Amino acid sequence: QLQLVESGGGLVRPGGSLRLSCAASEFHLDGYTIGWFRQAPGKEREGVSCIDSSVGSTTYADSVKGRFTISRDNAKNTVYLQMNSLKPEDTAVYYCAADRLLFRTCVLATTRFGSWGQGTQVTVSS
Secondary structure, X not given: OOOEEEEOOEEEOOOOOEEEEEEEOOOOHHHOOEEEEEEOOOOOOEEEEEXXXXXXXXXXOOOOXXXXXXXXXXXXXXXXXXXXXXXXXXXXXXXXEEEOXXXXXXXXXXXXXXXXXXXXXXXXXX
16 A cells, blocks of 8 residues: 655634645655545545646546645655635545556546545634
């Protein structure tokens, strides 16, 4: 299993911003589609966004379109999730994950992803 580490979570007021990072230390991310998922208490894990390995095509859940931006820096072996205009309903543990296979297109389904980070808490509250 590939090792991924998320960082950047925290407490932010509604309307604020955070940038999450997903880093790999023991393998190269550049061949993998990377996804961000989140799970709120009592709810199922849901897909937020993903970015593929080739042309950098991106996919977003409807709930975050226009507010969140996913990007990757292969030189730094890191994928980012910039989250703007945060809402209380964005509160969740956010996980990044790597696709089970190399060079696949981006599909926001948990079953496509085989390696997961430990998660980082994002809390949006006044």
